[in-house]
Amino acid sequence: KKKMNNEEEGGSRDMVLQVPSGTSDLTMLPCEEDHRMAFGCADWVSLAVEEAAGVHERGFWFAMDLWTREIHWNRSIWKIDVIEEVERNENFFGEGGTRRWFMRRLHRKSPAPVTAGQLGDAVTSDAMEWASHYAPNHHELGSSTSSSHSLPHVVFSLLVPQAARSSSNQRATRYWPFHYPKAQAYRFTFDPAENHSGLAHLRYDVIPLDADLTRQNGGRDFEATLAFVQKGARLLLASLRKIARSYDVKLGRSTYEKRVYHDTLYPEGRYRENYRRLKMSYGFWVQQWPEKTDPVKSVFEELAIAAFLITLWEAERSRNGSAKLQSFADLGCGNGFLTYVLVSEGHPGVGFDRQVRSIWSMYPNPARAALIHRKLDMETIDLGDADWLLGNHSDELTPWIPLAAARVRTNFFVLPCCFWDFHGRLNFAQRVPDQGQGKYRRYLDFIEGLAREAGFQEVLRENLRIPSTKYVALLGRQSSLKHWDSNEVTCHSLEVGLT
Numbered sequence: 001k002k003k004m005n006n007e008e009e010g011g012s013r014d015m016v017l018q019v020p021s022g023t024s025d026l027t028m029l030p031c032e033e034d035h036r037m038a039f040g041c042a043d044w045v046s047l048a049v050e051e052a053a054g055v056h057e058r059g060f061w062f063a064m065d066l067w068t069r070e071i072h073w074n075r076s077i078w079k080i081d082v083i084e085e086v087e088r089n090e091n092f093f094g095e096g097g098t099r100r101w102f103m104r105r106l107h108r109k110s111p112a113p114v115t116a117g118q119l120g121d122a123v124t125s126d127a128m129e130w131a132s133h134y135a136p137n138h139h140e141l142g143s144s145t146s147s148s149h150s151l152p153h154v155v156f157s158l159l160v161p162q163a164a165r166s167s168s169n170q171r172a173t174r175y176w177p178f179h180y181p182k183a184q185a186y187r188f189t190f191d192p193a194e195n196h197s198g199l200a201h202l203r204y205d206v207i208p209l210d211a212d213l214t215r216q217n218g219g220r221d222f223e224a225t226l227a228f229v230q231k232g233a234r235l236l237l238a239s240l241r242k243i244a245r246s247y248d249v250k251l252g253r254s255t256y257e258k259r260v261y262h263d264t265l266y267p268e269g270r271y272r273e274n275y276r277r278l279k280m281s282y283g284f285w286v287q288q289w290p291e292k293t294d295p296v297k298s299v300f301e302e303l304a305i306a307a308f309l310i311t312l313w314e315a316e317r318s319r320n321g322s323a324k325l326q327s328f329a330d331l332g333c334g335n336g337f338l339t340y341v342l343v344s345e346g347h348p349g350v351g352f353d354r355q356v357r358s359i360w361s362m363y364p365n366p367a368r369a370a371l372i373h374r375k376l377d378m379e380t381i382d383l384g385d386a387d388w389l390l391g392n393h394s395d396e397l398t399p400w401i402p403l404a405a406a407r408v409r410t411n412f413f414v415l416p417c418c419f420w421d422f423h424g425r426l427n428f429a430q431r432v433p434d435q436g437q438g439k440y441r442r443y444l445d446f447i448e449g450l451a452r453e454a455g456f457q458e459v460l461r462e463n464l465r466i467p468s469t470k471y472v473a474l475l476g477r478q479s480s481l482k483h484w485d486s487n488e489v490t491c492h493s494l495e496v497g498l499t
Contacts, residue, residue: 059247332394
């Protein structure tokens with residue numbers, strides 16, 4: 001348990017938050033009494049102040065509630081669990097209001113050293129953090145006695161192990177998640193229009209870390225990085241303002257519509273676990289990548305695609321009550337890295353490409369033996385009994401893959417990139433009329449149309465978590481195929497069907 005004793009003008013009040021077992025060595029920062037940081041008595045440094053025209057206080061709280069309960073503004077945090085929540089009335093410094101406390105578990109994308117590296121190579125994927133929402137009484141807003149800590153604000157602070165607070169620990173600051181403010185605490189404040197001649201403002205403040213701590217860990221003093229962190233602060237306030245403005249006071253909800261959805265075919269948490277495991281097992285290829293392509297992008301993009309397929313297939317086996325790992329044929333496998341990972345993970349499969357890559361010889365067996373040098377004739381190729389046909393940026397093979405899958409009555413996955421039809425580069429003007437979409441979306445529609453003409457009654461789209469602008473995958477399942485003579489399905493018949 002973490003006890004916060006607050007003895008100010010409002011009298012003595014105790015509040016207890018439940019902290020999960022195993023975190024007994026965690027202590028809040030700074031070393032001063034906890035409430036001094038939460039209520040604005042510590043040395044806050046203002047990094048950015050932005051006008052917030054069109055932002056209502058309810059919009060501010062909508063955004064803050066979203067960032068506290070559901071999503072983290074920091075993309076290196078993929079999930080939030082609220083462990084405990086407590087609300088109470090306060091009368092600190094003679095100004096009344098309501099404060100709500102949250103204890104949160106943050107799930108990191110990349111593990112960090114346990115207790116900042118004091119236990120050898122042990123790592124953790126979690127971090128604990130508390131958040132404090134303060135909403136003043138409405139009659140206090142805009143009063144001449146209002147101070148910054150009595151305005152609507154939210155404070156966040158990471159619970160940091162003692163070892164990560166020591167300037168003698170050379171790995172101390174690695175405990176903070178990537179992109180997380182290297183600060184004792186950070187705060188968002190909503191300053192309503194009454195205090196600024198009709199214009200509301202948003203403010204972002206931090207309590208910097210001790211200078212000795214950052215300097216001993218290879219970092220620079222806070223003042224030396226001020227310009228950089230101020231730029232980040234302004235971008236963060238811009239995101240906050242965008243979300244807050246989307247809240248319609250009359251409707252009582254946000255009018256923002258999310259453009260891209262991920263992980264619609266399986267639990268997100270399972271994908272994250274698989275991706276993290278693959279990254280730990282195969283991430284070393286970044287250091288020895290022999291291809292001319294960017295090693296970071298190439299390796300981690302392929303690992304993300306592999307994690308997607310492995311998680312998708314896990315969900316499929318669970319749904320079908322099967323323990324047999326799915327087989328595959330990767331058509332146009334290129335450097336073969338996807339085939340290498342999937343085969344190494346136990347999935348039987350092969351990868352075809354018309355050109356041998358030097359990296360193939362670097363893969364261990366059985367992955368190396370699964371890579372086949374062959375120019376594919378999609379009209380006659382025998383794909384055996386593969387459960388899935390894969391096309392990962394397969395260029396001119398992309399339109400053929402749904403056709404081949406329909407012929408052998410199996411599943412397919414394609415991640416379209418360049419724009420090809422059965423005969424060469426796709427002529428958009430003739431084949432896919434412009435209806436106000438970009439070429440990429442029109443090409444996705446074209447490939448989906450081919451798949452439907454081939455007999456797939458349901459073609460799924462999934463937005464993959466990959467570092468690429470071409471991130472939409474198309475999937476067709478065998479279970480959705482029409483019952484007809486698949487030998488009658490030809491590229492000519494599909495083209496006629498689309499006209």
